[in-house]
Amino acid sequence: MASYKAILFDYGNVLCLNQLESDVAAMAECLDIELSRFKTYYWQLRDEYDVGAFDGREYWTRIAQKGGREITEQQLRQVIEFDNVGWSRPNLVMARWAETLRTSGMITAIVSNMPADIREYLRDLHWMPEFSHYTYSCEVKSVKPAADIFLHCLDQINMKPAEVLFLDDRQMNVEGARQVGIDSYVFTTAEELAPFVRSIGLPDISLNAMV
Known part of the structure; x- marks a missing residue:
């Protein structure tokens, strides 16, 4: 069983739904x-x-x-x-799971390729949970899958790569995180992710959090 201290989330297609x-x-x-x-x-x-x-x-x-x-x-x-x-329609199941993780005492962070316009827009979204840290490409001047953006986040949350799990919908970004030693998982749906997080001892994902 893994003993992660921090969970890193991609934003697009993980915390929010894909554009229509x-x-x-x-x-x-x-x-x-x-x-x-x-x-x-x-x-x-x-x-x-x-x-x-x-x-x-x-x-x-x-x-x-x-x-x-x-x-x-x-x-x-x-x-x-x-x-x-x-890029602002919520994946409520994942947003609420992120909040569950944070309130349970885990460190949570966003690691996202995101322009400043969307970053500013997100500040007013009522559904966005609070995170321990936010690593946005527009701020750190590096985009996934480059190592720099992941290393910046690790430095900010003061964690070693082995203490962290990263979720992203793109295989190339998952591979980029793995290159710096971060365990990473290709996200598709909350339903598909739920058995995995249960198997490694993380708080359950509530698949009823759709309203």
Whole structure:
């Protein structure tokens, strides 16, 4: 049985749900870019946005330019809002489990590739639980799966890699954490995760926490 002292959570697709196709379509329509091309541009430039090399204005302006468009102030405000909202729908089961862990005395932290616009938007979300520490790529200037972002979090929570478990929906990020010695688990659903956490002696995930 593992004896972890801290649990690290990815944000997107773990604590929150994935963006809806309608969210992506709304952003593409806002910028008047064909949907499949918009999706390509969105992810091509995302690391620079997440790491803080681009602010929101530059990120969305560059996407618009790739699509052969100019962007107005109104479009900029609207597309940022669409993006923020799209990444703000809670996975309540996981959010409440994170709170259960923290109140039971464990250290909890977020390790997320996240731009400053979304980070600020999250501050006002009522469903977000409190964490012991937050490691956001836009602050530490490093994106997963690079070692630096994980090492920064370990330093902040004063933990050794062997004392920590990391949950992320992307295999490459899990592998990145493993490279620095952190036990890591590829998250798919709370239902799939529940037997694993029970087997290692962590507090149960309440699968009824859907309301």
